[in-house]
Amino acid sequence: MSPRPRPQFPFSAIVGQDEMKLALLIAAVDATVGGVLVLGDRGTGKSTAVRALAALLPEMRVIVGCPYACAPGAPQGICDVCRDGPEKRHRTALVPVPVVDLPLGATEDRVVGALDIERALAQGVKAFEPGLLARAHRGFLYIDEVNLLEDHIVDLLLDVAASGENVVEREGLSIRHPARFVLVGSGNPEEGELRPQLLDRFGLSVEVSTPSDLALRVEVVRRRDAFERDPKGFASAWAAEEAKLRRRIAQARRRLDEIVVPDGAIEQAARLCMALGTDGLRGELTLIRAARALAALDGEKEVSLAQLRRVAPAALRHRLRRNVLDETVSTTRVDRAIAEVFEA
């Protein structure tokens, strides 16, 4: 039986969960924000939202046949196709932005890439077979149940996510190729804790819970039911909304570089991070970048306090030093600090 992918639930049809949707949109506008972590109860539509994002993203231009999806302006010159450097004119094509799933139980060779065994056995050629990291380049790498991922795979990811480059030294191969992707993880904290190093790698972290409002819940069930019964019809009913959102993302991407970040905003971000005692500068950087992406999405010309305020919980809540004997939820601490710093 041939695989027949199920149509995706449309992103714009997701009821509520505004913080999660916003974080994913911000990551879609500015990949340098550094990934999104979605933690929450079961049955809150975490995976639905991430997989829906794949269908929403504007297409990207690549060199035809390049296994690393090089952009036409910047070929890496590591595969047979774009070896000749930037001078050569390549055939290009528009392809969907990859949203690559890292399934649980994936083995190391499939993640980083390995010797192409078929060619090695049949032709005696030492060739590299790119792995999931190569496929996710310029796109998204999605890990569902990220807290259940095996430790040795987590180690690989940490290194690549930090450097943007995958270095393979195995079976006599020595390959390095770019692997810049937005890491998206989702999980249920009750299933196990996330390693602190991995937690820190995510730019934004959002917490989702099921809506407690009956009317909202009824609407979620109704839409989901309509989708299950007629996926194609449901998708076409939402096509206009999806197209609108897609245009908004594309426009925000174009305008991102023009957004002004005033010194005042940077100072406010720094003061907030100091008040919360976050480690390092990654918190400030992420906060500013996320606020800038949000300003672009909102059609603003410069970053203001309003954007900082909206993205601060997602950008900072996972960077707080955990006091094991303090029961206060991180979100509450961030909210309190926002009130103190921004209203002072």
Next chain:
Amino acid sequence: MREAATAAWEDAMLAAALLSIDPAGLGGAVIRARPSPVRDRWLAWLRGLLPPGTPLRKLPLSIGDERLLGGLDLAATLRAGRPVAERGLLAEADGGLVLVPMAERLSGAIAARLASVLDRREVVAERDGLALRHGATISLVLFDESAGEDETCPPALVERLALSARLDAVALADATLPACDPAELARARASVASVTVPRDAIEALCATAVAFGIGSLRAPLFALAASRAAAALAGRSVVAEADLAAAARLVLAPRATQLPSLQGDEVEEATDDQPLPPADTLETENGSDRNPGPLADLVIAAALAAVPPGLLAAAGSGGPTRATTSGRAGAAKTSVLRGAPLGARPGTPGGSGRLALFDTLRAAAPWQRLRKGPEGSDSGPRIAVRREDFRIRRFRERSETTTIFVVDASGSAALARLAEAKGAVELLLADCYVRRDRVALVAFRGKAAELLLPPTSSLVRARRALSALPGGGGTPLAAGLDAARALAESVLRRGGTPVVVLLTDGRANVTRAGTGGRDIAEAEALASARELAAMRLSAVLIDTSPRPQVQAQRLAAAMAARYVPLPYADASALSRVVRSAQPWRTAERAA
């Protein structure tokens, strides 16, 4: 009793019928039943309901990824001289049922893979140099054979299966089989997709889910699917009240975490720990919840009648119903840690090492030309594999540690220094948290021992349980040690490694039977201590008496525990003692 058993059997039969009508939409069923003629009869009936030719696969708990998801076909690969993929069990079961006996022992890792296949309706695996994608629309039947409250099926999986039924109280005589008409079922199967749902039915199901404290939105969706299947089974084209009631019994009641209060004040409770919705939606929420409508009342009543009796007790006492959830979560984590693959390394298969076929082939691949000798000699095998190519799989063997604190809260200890003991435990708790251990808390005072906190990694809950612990009464030391032993056994069963930390002054004066008598009580305590010692666990006894006592030392010797008098132990010393009790030597038993 007899009536309840008949009702349970009828519900189980209904669950089987609904599952046969809409297997993919319902995801599957959790059947609480040990192997028994009743279970066999239920399963045979389910088989009879399914269309002929439906694949039916049994999932062994020890299944590896290559058989579960698919992998390299050894014989075909060697014959062809190139990697040949083989479908796994889940892909083979496409369009059918997968049966999981002893589901409470299912590892978290396998549960997560099954959950992903249920969600996506296809098997996606990246392993052994192969990218596998196979359609796999399956439904699962989990047989929950758990003995006690401490064992439960993986919650991530239970969440994705619509139906639940219990066969444990059904006698064979009650398990009568009705006639079943295959043509009727085929008709129901064909019509289930076109069954319409009245407008207020979705509201009624959602309101019922909220009233029973069910957070996940999968529950009302599954209830909707179940009510459609029930309507199709009855030959209706519109969902009727009876169908909603059946869905409430089979889908919603087993998931209840609280009982509906008729005043509607559970909404306020529910919003407490969740971000407050905007004010305008809050209005409608309260309004609609106070008057959920007659249909919702009916569905709630139907679900109420089917709520398992154990839950009633828990909700009635106001006890934390989430307690078991955390226990389950810990269990899943244990299984993931244990036996996690670490990649392959050179070695010889056999004994403990399993051959990593793909890595072996890959190691052999670069040498094939050299080994084949002169060009064109086809006499040898297609692939020449030599001993030095062998790669074996490695697994992580560490198992999770659960530190069991056994705290003496009796009068003698309380007078002495219960507060100090609490302080010491709290510091140890913080230490356990840092090391990602799980902790459990048993206290004994008066006539008996009490499990205050089942194994958890939630420090907040541990602290709460400890600070609420009252002192006073006799010292039922034997009962405390027995409780610790029972808990340690359950930790071992799940593959964890228990460490027992006993805080007492060792002066037992209450017997197991709950009567006074110092001599008998001490003899019993020593006997219990020796039974604990027979389990060869790591144990620490912290003597809480003002001056070190000979009783406590004797007890420590009997239970083969390290003896630490509290007066000489500051916080960091205590922490060191407990850490040094980490028993790596017990890991091989757990594995």
